[in-house]
Amino acid sequence: MTGRLVWGRDGGDWPNREHSRFVSAAGLRWHVQRMGTGPTLVLVHGTAASTHSWGGLMPHLAEHFSLVAMDLPGHGFSGPAPAYRLSLPGMARALDGLLGVLGVRPAVVVGHSAGAAILARMCLDGRLAPRALVSLNGAFLPFGGLAAHLFSPLAKLLARTGWIPWLISRQAARPGAIERLVRGTGSHLDADGMARYRSLVCSPGHVAATVAMLANWDLRALGRELAQLPVELYLVAAAGDRAVPPREARRIAAALGPRARLVSLPGYGHLAHEEDPIEVAGRIREIAARVGLVGTAGH
Numbered sequence: 001m002t003g004r005l006v007w008g009r010d011g012g013d014w015p016n017r018e019h020s021r022f023v024s025a026a027g028l029r030w031h032v033q034r035m036g037t038g039p040t041l042v043l044v045h046g047t048a049a050s051t052h053s054w055g056g057l058m059p060h061l062a063e064h065f066s067l068v069a070m071d072l073p074g075h076g077f078s079g080p081a082p083a084y085r086l087s088l089p090g091m092a093r094a095l096d097g098l099l100g101v102l103g104v105r106p107a108v109v110v111g112h113s114a115g116a117a118i119l120a121r122m123c124l125d126g127r128l129a130p131r132a133l134v135s136l137n138g139a140f141l142p143f144g145g146l147a148a149h150l151f152s153p154l155a156k157l158l159a160r161t162g163w164i165p166w167l168i169s170r171q172a173a174r175p176g177a178i179e180r181l182v183r184g185t186g187s188h189l190d191a192d193g194m195a196r197y198r199s200l201v202c203s204p205g206h207v208a209a210t211v212a213m214l215a216n217w218d219l220r221a222l223g224r225e226l227a228q229l230p231v232e233l234y235l236v237a238a239a240g241d242r243a244v245p246p247r248e249a250r251r252i253a254a255a256l257g258p259r260a261r262l263v264s265l266p267g268y269g270h271l272a273h274e275e276d277p278i279e280v281a282g283r284i285r286e287i288a289a290r291v292g293l294v295g296t297a298g299h
Helices: 088-102 114-124 145-159 164-172 177-183 191-201 204-216 220-228 246-259 277-290
Strands: 020-025 028-035 040-044 066-070 108-112 132-136 232-238 260-265
Touching: 020 088, 028 088, 040 114, 066 088, 088 114, 088 204, 108 114, 108 277, 114 132, 114 220, 132 277, 164 177, 164 191, 164 204, 177 191, 191 204, 220 246, 232 246, 232 277, 246 260, 260 277
Parallel strands: 040 066, 040 108, 108 132, 132 232, 232 260
Antiparallel strands: 020 028, 028 066
């Protein structure tokens, strides 16, 4: 699969570009961004996104934390991986390998959507032991009902069809396609945010990784084991999220009891951290203060 983003050609105006580097780990070439000082905080984006997703958030956290963000395998500017490595356990092992090479032992981990599931899997497997796991509209639970029987087989079929990513990328280039996709998550992004997703989805290599990830994604084991999560879980749930409805966060909080805390965000959708990075950065600082890592927000 060709048609991948190329740093020298496509990364000229990438958010926080001056903090980017490329690292070889776990048999992959990763695009990594590091900035800031303080306790280490790792940021993991969701399916179909990249480090750009944290572009507005990272500068607001850099005064308080030493930040590490990466493009997941096959996403953005990170190199491709075989489809079997894009499963939840495979992603967890690969990210563990990257953090090992970087020598990173995070005090707090923050994951958006599927990124939160990867971090939870790592914590359950003993690969991470942070003081807190912050889930931003985290996708922890499997599809229910008919979708559970249809979606994964469909994704597997698409993943085996080499021309599908090219077709999706061509469709994404049509006027209004990305805007409709983003609005479908309940979020409203500015023109630059839309342009970032357009550049990603117009890359067949990025789309291929997204489809392969969906095809190999199985959350049933995580759903069964989540009650055993050995770290404090903060479920930041946006009221307008249409991709992962906030009722899922409420369900998880009820199941985990005092080890999980629900943090509600009114007025935002699935990409809340891109819609209002200042607000979300403040919530993350408050959580870090609660677990004794930094002073209270604003201090």
